[in-house]
Amino acid sequence: MNTQLPIYPEPYWRDPNPFQSYFRLKGDSQTDVVVIGAGIAGITTAYLLSKEGKKVILLDAGKVGNGTTGHTTAKITAQHDVIYDELIQHFGSAKAEDYYQANMKAKKFIEDTIQQLAIDCDFKQEDAYLYTIEDANMEKLEKEAKAYETLGIKGAYVDKLPLDLGQKAGLIMPNQAQFHPLRYLRSLLDQFIASGGQVFENTTVVDVEEGQSPAVITRDQHRIHCKQVVICSHFPCYDKGGYFARLHADRSYVLAIKPEKSYPGGMYLSIDNPATRSLREVTIHGEQYVLVGGQSHKTGKGVCTMEHYEILEKFAKDTLGIKEYPYRWSAQDLITLDKVPYIGRLTAKHENIFVATGFRKWGMSHSTVSALLITDLIMERDNPYEALYDPSRFQADPSLRTLIVENLDVAGSLVAGKVGLTFKEPADLNPDEGAIVMVGGEKCGAYRDVDGALHVVDATCTHLGCEVEWNHGDRTWDCPCHGSRYSTDGEVIEGPAEKPLAPVTVESGEQ
Numbered sequence: 001m002n003t004q005l006p007i008y009p010e011p012y013w014r015d016p017n018p019f020q021s022y023f024r025l026k027g028d029s030q031t032d033v034v035v036i037g038a039g040i041a042g043i044t045t046a047y048l049l050s051k052e053g054k055k056v057i058l059l060d061a062g063k064v065g066n067g068t069t070g071h072t073t074a075k076i077t078a079q080h081d082v083i084y085d086e087l088i089q090h091f092g093s094a095k096a097e098d099y100y101q102a103n104m105k106a107k108k109f110i111e112d113t114i115q116q117l118a119i120d121c122d123f124k125q126e127d128a129y130l131y132t133i134e135d136a137n138m139e140k141l142e143k144e145a146k147a148y149e150t151l152g153i154k155g156a157y158v159d160k161l162p163l164d165l166g167q168k169a170g171l172i173m174p175n176q177a178q179f180h181p182l183r184y185l186r187s188l189l190d191q192f193i194a195s196g197g198q199v200f201e202n203t204t205v206v207d208v209e210e211g212q213s214p215a216v217i218t219r220d221q222h223r224i225h226c227k228q229v230v231i232c233s234h235f236p237c238y239d240k241g242g243y244f245a246r247l248h249a250d251r252s253y254v255l256a257i258k259p260e261k262s263y264p265g266g267m268y269l270s271i272d273n274p275a276t277r278s279l280r281e282v283t284i285h286g287e288q289y290v291l292v293g294g295q296s297h298k299t300g301k302g303v304c305t306m307e308h309y310e311i312l313e314k315f316a317k318d319t320l321g322i323k324e325y326p327y328r329w330s331a332q333d334l335i336t337l338d339k340v341p342y343i344g345r346l347t348a349k350h351e352n353i354f355v356a357t358g359f360r361k362w363g364m365s366h367s368t369v370s371a372l373l374i375t376d377l378i379m380e381r382d383n384p385y386e387a388l389y390d391p392s393r394f395q396a397d398p399s400l401r402t403l404i405v406e407n408l409d410v411a412g413s414l415v416a417g418k419v420g421l422t423f424k425e426p427a428d429l430n431p432d433e434g435a436i437v438m439v440g441g442e443k444c445g446a447y448r449d450v451d452g453a454l455h456v457v458d459a460t461c462t463h464l465g466c467e468v469e470w471n472h473g474d475r476t477w478d479c480p481c482h483g484s485r486y487s488t489d490g491e492v493i494e495g496p497a498e499k500p501l502a503p504v505t506v507e508s509g510e511q
């Protein structure tokens, strides 16, 4: 029985991986729609479009369901942290209500689809709770409760939670849900393929040729001609809308534990920052486990990432006790300037290129909102939520303020990467240690593995030239600017970067 932190991260959802393998694209092709990215947004969109009779090709740079979707906690809810008070302030009550309705309809769509296709994916209705352990955040919760009242959202301010989390207060949104996201998506993908859809893995899109009949171009220089392109690549892999300045990546950590105390049900999220905490139950081999998540921070920023797991482990021990500790993993999601996703036409000028991104860690429902919305746009039908999610919208407040802060941060990382001091040489590294080091007068990323072998790469992110930072929790190089992530040998694990970090040779005397 494992009561120690597992050495390497692995999400429960992919053990075993419910998907089969798919071939790499090996030639040019033609279709109605190309969907880029086989996470929950891409698979749901491909499934819906094929149901409408469209010929669809779904491409993924890596493996199906191995992006953020394979590393989620999979709560399906319209309770997206505290958001409704802020939405009322920035967008008005009508749009705030649209946001709620869009997500509740998405939840209903997932539920209905599971029933219709008889999908075995541990779908379960659960009440969702926000809570705080800090006096200072009581007012935020009260305002959110007031916003629920204003918008007619079912919910209530509560003192007690089914699970005692030391809360000062809580806010319930009843009848939300949770599931196994990859088992659900496997069924959608099977339906998609059965109706003539094609899937290709290890097929990275590097460009899109615009026009009446756009073409998607892959790294192997294959072209797929089509009528529409839908970009569901998490960070948009074809950035013609200035998305690099309008999105930032935020990371969180998750543990799966077998608790000593019985878990009473419910999905919980603390609104306290930086001590965010998320809990939900999961059934593994017929037994009750709990996913404990939190420790959100901007990607590539902050302390040694292993510390985040250790802090969550302590929280889990104190709250529930730990009998067993089979999985840990971490992932990141993208956040827009005004916290509302970008779903729709890439820019107002792009009639036939669509994007879905910026789900702010609420992509189970929002990816479904995006699949329904983009399908309507492609089928030339009205959708009531088009204006709310339009990527070309402009909200003067708070966008401008946040834009400046985000850009300062990005600029800071670009500049710091070039002028900052380094303290280590490759020879200083202990087994299982990574750091920025100096090799031949250049700053490089170096990792010495547990067997003592040194892996050295150029530390400049191949996306826009920021300096990557060592993520010890996952043994990866992470870019603080837009969230690209690389393996210790520089291979791209997560975009927007498309090219690997160049390997650097170190003379044997320097090792």
Ligand SMILES: Cc1cc2nc3c(=O)[nH]c(=O)nc-3n(C[C@H](O)[C@H](O)[C@H](O)COP(=O)(O)OP(=O)(O)OC[C@H]3O[C@@H](n4cnc5c(N)ncnc54)[C@H](O)[C@@H]3O)c2cc1C
Binding pocket: 036, 037, 038, 039, 040, 041, 042, 059, 060, 061, 062, 063, 064, 065, 066, 067, 068, 069, 070, 071, 072, 073, 074, 075, 076, 077, 203, 204, 205, 206, 232, 233, 234, 237, 251, 252, 253, 254, 293, 330, 331, 332, 333, 356, 357, 359, 360, 361, 362, 363, 364, 365, 366, 367, 495, 498
């Ligand atoms: C720790 C954590 C917990 C979360 N918990 C919840 C939760 O409880 N509830 C909830 O609603 N949401 C949650 N989320 C958010 C949710 O998981 C994400 O919003 C969602 O999975 C994003 O799905 P996606 O399809 O947009 O992206 P992804 O799943 O990342 O899929 C994008 C795909 O595109 C591919 N790709 C990238 N670039 C290219 C390219 N150039 N060419 C081809 N393919 C490419 C990638 O390989 C990837 O497979 C959580 C997020 C995190 C980080």
